[in-house]
Amino acid sequence: MSQKVERYYVPAQSPWPIVGAVALGMIAVGAGNYVASLPDGGGYSGYLLLAGIALLLYMLVGWFRNVIDExxxxxxxxQMDRSFKQGMAWFIFSEVMFFFAFFGALFYARMLAVPWLGGAGNNAMTHEVLWPTFEAVWPLVSTPGGTTTEAMGWGGLPLYNTIILVISSITLHVAHTSLEQDKRKPLTIWLGITILLGLAFLTLQVEEYIHAYREMGLMLSSGIYGNTFFLLTGFHGLHVTLGTIMLIVMFFRVAKGHFTPANHFGFQASSWYWHFVDVVWLCLFVFVYVL
Structure with missing residues (x-):
């Protein structure tokens, strides 16, 4: 009795991994030098950062196109679908560890470093020697150099963005359910609404940054509070941008008739990623803005 042997497709060698590595390297070097040279101007580093972002987008378009064609x-x-699911699960796990590192830095500063500098435990004299006027409170709105800033409250734009992201997860779930039920029109509508909500989130975050810089004096150079605030919210914004791009790709694929109720891993992976980004923001909203 013959048994059907399941094929496992092995793609040809691809240039996209090395292109992506070069793009990420350019982004890292460009962003690092740009931030280090502020506020005097980024020089060449700003152009390097933009070139890296452009190259990364080129890589994403090319790689997505190849995978879609295959x-x-x-x-x-x-078996290939199972491999994709495992790969996406490990990718999201790596992203969890990425944000865990930044949340860890925030907790260390708030729960250990600040109380220790304020004289907690057996460290009664350290702040008197290093920073006599230091007060062990969070957020730290002043630096030893005399720079002062304001803390970003949780109301207003941060709260609006929280509501937007929560709603976007709901609309994306409805879109996913519509796909599983093979309802193409509701799928298109709800997916389009999710994309618009993602763009609205990014727009409001840019407005929040402008408000922080111009009216609050809150910058990346504003001590440990400014560092943790912009690193956490900035990297999350980058992930929302990537998630929005993925959903836009899914929208065009849906418009072209791609995906079936039984075969739609690309849509499913994008949905997983978006829900992950939503959960990270909820944690960020609580620990960065509220507490």
Missing amino acids: SMSGLYSA
Whole structure:
């Protein structure tokens, strides 16, 4: 009795991993030098950062196109789908560890470093020697150099963005459910609404940053509070941008008739990523803005 052997597609060598690595390297070097040279101007580093972002977008378009062509050509098997799911799960886990490191830095500063500098435990004289006027409170709105700033409250734009992201997760879930039920029109509508909500979130975050810089004096150079605030919210904004791009790609694929109730991993992976970004923001809203 013959048994059907399941094929496992092995793609040809691809240039996209090295292109992506070069793009990320350019972004890292450009962003690092740009921030280090503020407020005097970024010099060449700003152009390097923009070139890295452009190259990264080029890589995403090319790689997405190849994967879509392979999928629509019927080259993927059930085992390939399982491999994709495992790969996406490990990718999201790596992103969890990424944000865990930044939240860890925030907790260390708030719960250990600040109380210690304020004389907690057996460290009664350290702040008297290093910073006589230091007060062990969070957020730290002043630096030893005399720079002062304001703390960003949780009301207003941060609260609006929280509501927007929570609603976007709901609309994306409805879109996913519509796909599983093979309802194409509701799928298109709800996915489009999710994309608009993602763009609204990014727009309000830019407005929040402008308000922080111009009216509050809150900058990346504003001590440990400014550092943790912009690193956490900035990297989250970068992830929302990537998630929005993924959803836009899914929207065009849906418009072209791609995906079926039984075969839609690309949409499912984008949905996983978006829900992950939503959960990270809820944690960020509580620990950065509220507490």
